[in-house]
Amino acid sequence: MAVKRRLFCYHSRQSPFFLAKNGLTMAMRFCTNCGQPLTQEIPPLDNRVRDVCHACGTIHYENPKIVVCSIPYIKTARGIEVLLCLRAIEPRDNYWTLPGGFMETKETTEEAAVRETLEEAGCAVTTGALFALMNLAVYEQVHLFYLAEMKEARFAAGEESRDVKLFTEAEIPWDRLAFSTISHALRYFFDDLKQGILENGRFSVHTIDLSR
Ligand SMILES: [Zn+2]
Numbered sequence: 001m002a003v004k005r006r007l008f009c010y011h012s013r014q015s016p017f018f019l020a021k022n023g024l025t026m027a028m029r030f031c032t033n034c035g036q037p038l039t040q041e042i043p044p045l046d047n048r049v050r051d052v053c054h055a056c057g058t059i060h061y062e063n064p065k066i067v068v069c070s071i072p073y074i075k076t077a078r079g080i081e082v083l084l085c086l087r088a089i090e091p092r093d094n095y096w097t098l099p100g101g102f103m104e105t106k107e108t109t110e111e112a113a114v115r116e117t118l119e120e121a122g123c124a125v126t127t128g129a130l131f132a133l134m135n136l137a138v139y140e141q142v143h144l145f146y147l148a149e150m151k152e153a154r155f156a157a158g159e160e161s162r163d164v165k166l167f168t169e170a171e172i173p174w175d176r177l178a179f180s181t182i183s184h185a186l187r188y189f190f191d192d193l194k195q196g197i198l199e200n201g202r203f204s205v206h207t208i209d210l211s212r
Helices: 015-023 107-121 180-194
Strands: 037-039 051-052 066-074 079-087 100-102 125-136 141-150 161-167 206-209
Touching: 015 066, 015 180, 037 180, 066 107, 066 125, 066 180, 079 107, 079 180, 100 107, 107 141, 107 161, 180 206
Parallel strands: 066 141, 125 206
Antiparallel strands: 037 051, 066 079, 066 100, 079 161, 125 141
16 A cells, blocks of 8 residues: 655644755654554555554544534623623634634533533533534534523633623624634524524524635
């Protein structure tokens, strides 16, 4: 089976050309199981190049990461308001986002949405329906968005947030949103609100491919 070398550094994701020009070298990878160097090859019965350890026989598969976000909302005298966090970390420090983050092992997607909302926005929610699924294949991620009704208008900025605030649709800072995923989710949400989804519960999960 043909052995292919990857054309970028595993750690910096830069090409050998870029690295050489900047006085850097390709990073070597080692087996997390036994510490021996890995080779890149297509294992038997497979069709993709993997990191293979010939010392202990481990094949290191790389799979997409799942990011789970909530759309925390509450009905107030001003209408339906959505809770956004002002990021305190890179990337996109000082831009607004919905609470969310990488799913941890041994938790469900709903538990991840509740946990992230509590950690980033100090807000207790119960998750409702899965609202949107976004594929970001180039970034090796899948993003899920859950509707999340706030039990009460209580929230506080967590360590990764500078501020947390409720916004009506008219107040959403569209040009200050951290990621395109967030603006898509919010546009879908406010469009569906006009169709009465909170009253009739009828909507289709929004799916979108953002990276091709
Ligand atoms: Zn090994």
